[in-house]
Amino acid sequence: MPIGRRLCRALVALTVLGSLTSVSAQVLVTALPLNPTSLDPHRAIEGYSFMVTNQIYDTLVRLGEGGVIEPGLAQAWSRPEPTVLRLELRQGVRFHDGQVLDAAAVAASLQRLSNPLLAARGAFLLGAIDEYRLVDAHTLDLVTDPPFVPLLANLTFPALAIVPPDAGLDLARAPVGTGPFRFVRWREGDEVELVANEAYWGGAPALAGVRFRIIPDAAAQAIAFRAGDLDLIHDLTPDAYAALADRPDVVRSSYPSERTSYLEFNTAHPVLGDLRVRRAFAHAIDAPLLVDALFGDLALPPGGPLAPLVRYALQDPIPYPFDPERARALLREAGVEDLTLTLDLGNEGGTEELVAQYVQAALADVGVRLELRRSDFAALWDIVTSDRAELSFSFWGSDTLDPDFMLGAALHSREVGGNNTSRYANPAFDALLDRGATTTEDTERAEIYAEAQRMVLDDLPMLPLYHHVGTYAKRATLEGERVLGSSFQLDLRRARLTTVAGD
Amino acid sequence: MLAFVLGRLASGALAILAVTALVHALVATAPGDPLVALLGPAVTTLPSAERARLRVAHGLDRPWPEQYLAFVVRALAGDLGTSRRSGRPVALELRDRIPATVALTLAALPLAVVLGVGAGVAAAVWSRAWLDTLVTGLVVVASAVPVYLSGLVLLLVFSLALGWLPSGGTGGARHLVLPAVTLALASAAPLARMARGSLLDAMAEPHVVVATAKGLTRRAVVVRHGLRNALVPLVTVAGIDLGRVLGGAVFVEAVFGWPGVGRMTVDAIVARDLPLVQGVVLFGAVAIVVLNLLVDLTYARLDPRVRPG
Numbered sequence: 001m002p003i004g005r006r007l008c009r010a011l012v013a014l015t016v017l018g019s020l021t022s023v024s025a026q027v028l029v030t031a032l033p034l035n036p037t038s039l040d041p042h043r044a045i046e047g048y049s050f051m052v053t054n055q056i057y058d059t060l061v062r063l064g065e066g067g068v069i070e071p072g073l074a075q076a077w078s079r080p081e082p083t084v085l086r087l088e089l090r091q092g093v094r095f096h097d098g099q100v101l102d103a104a105a106v107a108a109s110l111q112r113l114s115n116p117l118l119a120a121r122g123a124f125l126l127g128a129i130d131e132y133r134l135v136d137a138h139t140l141d142l143v144t145d146p147p148f149v150p151l152l153a154n155l156t157f158p159a160l161a162i163v164p165p166d167a168g169l170d171l172a173r174a175p176v177g178t179g180p181f182r183f184v185r186w187r188e189g190d191e192v193e194l195v196a197n198e199a200y201w202g203g204a205p206a207l208a209g210v211r212f213r214i215i216p217d218a219a220a221q222a223i224a225f226r227a228g229d230l231d232l233i234h235d236l237t238p239d240a241y242a243a244l245a246d247r248p249d250v251v252r253s254s255y256p257s258e259r260t261s262y263l264e265f266n267t268a269h270p271v272l273g274d275l276r277v278r279r280a281f282a283h284a285i286d287a288p289l290l291v292d293a294l295f296g297d298l299a300l301p302p303g304g305p306l307a308p309l310v311r312y313a314l315q316d317p318i319p320y321p322f323d324p325e326r327a328r329a330l331l332r333e334a335g336v337e338d339l340t341l342t343l344d345l346g347n348e349g350g351t352e353e354l355v356a357q358y359v360q361a362a363l364a365d366v367g368v369r370l371e372l373r374r375s376d377f378a379a380l381w382d383i384v385t386s387d388r389a390e391l392s393f394s395f396w397g398s399d400t401l402d403p404d405f406m407l408g409a410a411l412h413s414r415e416v417g418g419n420n421t422s423r424y425a426n427p428a429f430d431a432l433l434d435r436g437a438t439t440t441e442d443t444e445r446a447e448i449y450a451e452a453q454r455m456v457l458d459d460l461p462m463l464p465l466y467h468h469v470g471t472y473a474k475r476a477t478l479e480g481e482r483v484l485g486s487s488f489q490l491d492l493r494r495a496r497l498t499t500v501a502g503d
Numbered sequence: 504m505l506a507f508v509l510g511r512l513a514s515g516a517l518a519i520l521a522v523t524a525l526v527h528a529l530v531a532t533a534p535g536d537p538l539v540a541l542l543g544p545a546v547t548t549l550p551s552a553e554r555a556r557l558r559v560a561h562g563l564d565r566p567w568p569e570q571y572l573a574f575v576v577r578a579l580a581g582d583l584g585t586s587r588r589s590g591r592p593v594a595l596e597l598r599d600r601i602p603a604t605v606a607l608t609l610a611a612l613p614l615a616v617v618l619g620v621g622a623g624v625a626a627a628v629w630s631r632a633w634l635d636t637l638v639t640g641l642v643v644v645a646s647a648v649p650v651y652l653s654g655l656v657l658l659l660v661f662s663l664a665l666g667w668l669p670s671g672g673t674g675g676a677r678h679l680v681l682p683a684v685t686l687a688l689a690s691a692a693p694l695a696r697m698a699r700g701s702l703l704d705a706m707a708e709p710h711v712v713v714a715t716a717k718g719l720t721r722r723a724v725v726v727r728h729g730l731r732n733a734l735v736p737l738v739t740v741a742g743i744d745l746g747r748v749l750g751g752a753v754f755v756e757a758v759f760g761w762p763g764v765g766r767m768t769v770d771a772i773v774a775r776d777l778p779l780v781q782g783v784v785l786f787g788a789v790a791i792v793v794l795n796l797l798v799d800l801t802y803a804r805l806d807p808r809v810r811p812g
Contacts, residue, residue: 034770035762116557172589188599190760191672213671213760216757216760217655217758219655220671220759224670227663229670229672376535376540378536379533379535381536
């Protein structure tokens with residue numbers, strides 16, 4: 001081969017190599033464990049749908065680090081009077097189909113949630129609103145009488161994302177939002193594909209797009225990740241998390257979650273209605289040991305009823321140290337002998353099953369026999385809302401990071417017969433929550449909710465067992481992603497893959 | 504012959520009716536509120552009037568036999584109803600998912616037959632030799648290992664360690680290899696056992712002994728006299744195997760992220776999404792009835808004694 005031609009080839013090869021090492025926008029590939037139910041945020045009924053809708057739509061405000069509320073489609077907010085939450089919307093924002101976002105569109109979107117046809121999951125979060133008042137084209141007043149302070153935090157909830165004013169039922173399969181990524185296609189059971197919205201109001205995302213591959217099996221997800229077919233996997237079990245240690249190409253992350261798992265008592269039960277019995281159970285269970293043995297660093301020992309991440313959450317350890325002697329004494333004092341109870345839990349196995357078995361063993365040690373009964377969610381709900389309920393294993397997520405979200409829905413006496421399956425009814429506690437919801441002053445709210453949490457720990461309608469820690473693993477080349485409180489709150493606006501093309 | 508086919512079709516229709524009725528009864532009478540199963544914890548936030556309205560919208564306010572009758576009447580008119588979970592027509596949900604399951608089954612079933620019958624015949628021909636021991640051992644292993652596990656092992660070896668095949672999803676024939684092989688391995692095991700047993704039985708028949716005594720080659724004896732007689736029970740097992748293959752597809756699809764009806768069915772059952780469950784059951788029942796009819800017709804080709812009319 002003549003030297004000239006060789007040189008020529010070498011030059012071409014070098015040019016090609018050069019182009020291969022230049023960084024170009026990449027598509028992020030991640031996994032979903034199920035086919036989303038709906039990509040209409042108002043109709044989605046399970047969290048993983050929100051992982052996708054959060055990329056396509058925006059909420060009015062969003063959660064930031066430490067639970068601080070950050071601007072979203074609303075760039076500023078104020079309370080001109082206690083009953084009015086005034087939202088100043090960003091100008092120049094358009095939906096992916098070109099429609100303009102203004103105050104009327106936002107009001108229409110929020111009002112859409114009350115459309116009974118949608119059976120919208122988030123509708124209750126707006127229940128306090130009495131009036132939507134358009135101040136001008138980009139200013140909207142939400143009027144609540146009496147004042148309802150958690151409303152602003154509620155607006156961070158993904159199920160309240162803003163949809164176009166003409167959105168119909170077909171939005172579920174053809175989603176249109178204002179978010180950083182636009183919908184491309186959804187191959188049912190296979191994949192959802194999104195592409196960067198170059199006109200995004202917050203600046204075009206660095207990623208070229210996102211693909212959500214639907215891989216129901218967690219072990220198969222882990223294999224696909226290790227094989228390099230996925231850039232990011234979420235919600236790893238402690239074992240799967242440990243298995244990815246010491247890999248230079250992988251970065252593992254854990255973050256405090258907004259979820260708390262607890263043992264719920266039916267306080268209307270003849271035996272469990274006795275506070276001494278509930279306190280005996282609290283002393284019989286060694287929660288720090290349980291966390292250490294089953295989760296290691298991937299759960300936090302219990303403090304109060306709210307996860308530490310939640311605003312105003314108590315940060316101290318639970319005031320019931322492990323003390324089986326004390327537990328036995330309390331049971332004797334309550335006149336309890338030869339007690340057999342049923343602990344109801346879900347039928348999905350996993351860690352929950354192990355926790356239930358630990359609780360069973362711990363209570364056996366103080367002379368209480370527990371029978372475990374596993375049911376699917378509908379059957380479980382049937383039991384915990386009926387007179388058959390004794391003890392149940394449950395968790396609650398404070399999705400908006402406002403204490404009212406969980407305490408109000410699960411423990412306020414107005415929810416007895418609904419979500420309040422412990423049947424806890426304490427007028428003093430109710431009064432605290434009612435005050436907390438109407439108090440605008442931050443330090444005062446903090447005091448109110450601290451007192452409310454201490455009251456829950458005193459009365460023990462539920463015994464916190466552990467606070468969840470979320471996990472994910474990513475390629476070392478992925479940067480700028482943010483996950484706050486739960487994997488559904490995946491923020492990819494600033495995410496970038498520095499993988500070289502052709503790698 | 505026509506009367507036979509019509510008769511089998513009529514009994515098949517009855518079987519489908521019975522299966523769908525049974526499934527309807529099981530799902531509808533399972534403990535718990537179907538609305539809670541459908542909407543999860545969200546249902547608790549709905550006002551009771553709203554709950555009542557949703558109950559009417561999903562036909563849950565009527566007793567289940569009445570719901571079932573309504574389903575049959577609509578299905579006969581070609582309307583499978585709307586999925587409670589996604590709000591989409593069931594026909595559309597099935598249209599999106601059935602092709603993937605059919606492709607998987609069509610790839611797995613012939614592979615299972617070739618692998619299973621081949622291994623079984625080899626074991627019978629060299630019976631009590633090392634090959635027989637090997638095949639019998641493999642059959643025991645393949646029968647004992649759940650497809651879920653064998654799928655993961657195949658993924659670990661061929662996708663992760665060797666990098667030869669994709670780790671799941673769709674996108675071409677390469678994506679189909681691992682799920683199809685996983686499914687085929689599980690179905691091949693009973694076929695191999697059956698092939699070995701029935702060929703050994705057939706080879707002991709007097710007419711086969713005579714054929715051997717006549718001086719026919721071993722190959723001619725096995726293929727023409729032994730295998731032909733061994734095929735009748737084998738075809739039956741292969742027909743029944745379709746049910747097993749469809750059942751195994753649920754797990755295989757979950758492991759490989761294969762977008763067929765399998766995983767959708769599990770989700771539909773958990774959500775008590777009866778219209779969708781019934782749609783899938785109808786699809787499975789029709790497939791099995793048609794395939795069993797084909798099996799019966801194949802019998803007639805193989806064995807003149809069972810040839811109808």
